[in-house]
Amino acid sequence: MTDQLQQVVSAVRELVPPHDLLAVYLYGSATTTGLRPYSDIDVFVVVRRPLSGRERWGLTERLLGISGAPGRPVELTVVVLGDVVPWRYPGWQEYQYGEWLREACERGEVPVGRAEPDLAVLMRMVVADGRVLAGPPAGEVLPEVPGEDVARAVAAGVPGLLGELAEDTRNVLLTLARAWVTLDTGEVVSKDAAAGWALDRIPGEPRRALEHAREVYLGEAEEDWGRVGPGRVADCAAYLAGRVRELAPSTG
Structure with missing residues (x-):
C-alpha cells in the first residue's frame, strides 16, 4: 500500500x-x-x-x-x-x-x-x-456530522445497492449489513465487523450468503456465489434491506 x-x-x-x-x-x-x-x-x-x-x-x-x-x-x-x-x-x-x-x-x-x-x-x-x-x-x-444525517445517508443508499446486487454481490451484502449496524447503533464500523454483528441477528437460510461475503472479504474463501445459490443471495439482501428500512428515519 x-x-x-x-x-x-x-x-x-x-x-x-x-x-x-x-x-x-x-x-x-x-x-x-x-x-x-x-x-x-x-x-x-x-x-x-x-x-x-x-x-x-x-x-x-x-x-x-x-x-x-x-x-x-x-x-x-x-x-x-x-x-x-x-x-x-x-x-x-x-x-x-x-x-x-x-x-x-x-x-x-x-x-x-x-x-x-x-x-x-x-x-x-x-x-x-x-x-x-x-x-x-x-x-x-x-x-x-450529526447522527441523523449519517442515518439518512445510509438509508438513501439502499435502492442503489440493490440495483447492483448481481454485479457486486459481496460488497452490496456487506454494505447493507453496515447500514443496518449504523442505523441500529449509531456507529460506522468495518464491513467484516458489521457482517459479524448482523450474522448474530439473521435467522435461517439468508445467513449463508452474508457468511460467504464475510469469508471472501477476509480472504478465507474464494468467491463462488453459485455455490451459495441466487435464492439465498436475494433473500439475504431483502432481509438486510428490510431491517434498514424499518430503522430508517422518516422523511415526512
Missing part, C-alpha cells in the same frame, strides 16, 4: 497548489481494522476552492495509472472546505474517483461535483479515524 499511497499524495500535491490544498487524510480499513484482501485505499482531500478542469483531468489520469491491479483499488474524494463548513445535508462532493468509474474515465469522462448523501458517512469516518497525510488533524478541519 505504501507506494500507491505515496503516489496518490504526490499526484494531489503536484496538481493542487500548496496554498489551495488544506489537508489529505487516509481513512477506512487502513486506519481501523487493517486492509483486507478486497479493501480500497481510501483518501480524503480538503481544498480551499473548486478544482479547475485541468486539475480534474490531471487527477483522473494519474489515478487511472495508480489505482487497481497489480496494486489495490484507490478511492479518492475531494471536498471544498466552504462546501462542508458549516455542514449541511446532503454534502457537496467536489470530486471522487473509484474503480467503479474506471470505464467511464477511460472513455474521457471526468468526475464532476455533485450533492452526495454518502459524504455524511465518509466524513464521519474521516473525523473519527482519519490519519493525517498533510495538514491539520481532521477534527480541526471538518465538522462532526
Whole structure:
C-alpha cells in the first residue's frame, strides 16, 4: 500500500497548489481494522476552492495509472472546505474517483461535483479515524456530522445497492449489513465487523450468503456465489434491506 499511497499524495500535491490544498487524510480499513484482501485505499482531500478542469483531468489520469491491479483499488474524494463548513445535508462532493468509474474515465469522462448523501458517512469516518497525510488533524478541519444525517445517508443508499446486487454481490451484502449496524447503533464500523454483528441477528437460510461475503472479504474463501445459490443471495439482501428500512428515519 505504501507506494500507491505515496503516489496518490504526490499526484494531489503536484496538481493542487500548496496554498489551495488544506489537508489529505487516509481513512477506512487502513486506519481501523487493517486492509483486507478486497479493501480500497481510501483518501480524503480538503481544498480551499473548486478544482479547475485541468486539475480534474490531471487527477483522473494519474489515478487511472495508480489505482487497481497489480496494486489495490484507490478511492479518492475531494471536498471544498466552504462546501462542508458549516455542514449541511446532503454534502457537496467536489470530486471522487473509484474503480467503479474506471470505464467511464477511460472513455474521457471526468468526475464532476455533485450533492452526495454518502459524504455524511465518509466524513464521519474521516473525523473519527482519519490519519493525517498533510495538514491539520481532521477534527480541526471538518465538522462532526450529526447522527441523523449519517442515518439518512445510509438509508438513501439502499435502492442503489440493490440495483447492483448481481454485479457486486459481496460488497452490496456487506454494505447493507453496515447500514443496518449504523442505523441500529449509531456507529460506522468495518464491513467484516458489521457482517459479524448482523450474522448474530439473521435467522435461517439468508445467513449463508452474508457468511460467504464475510469469508471472501477476509480472504478465507474464494468467491463462488453459485455455490451459495441466487435464492439465498436475494433473500439475504431483502432481509438486510428490510431491517434498514424499518430503522430508517422518516422523511415526512
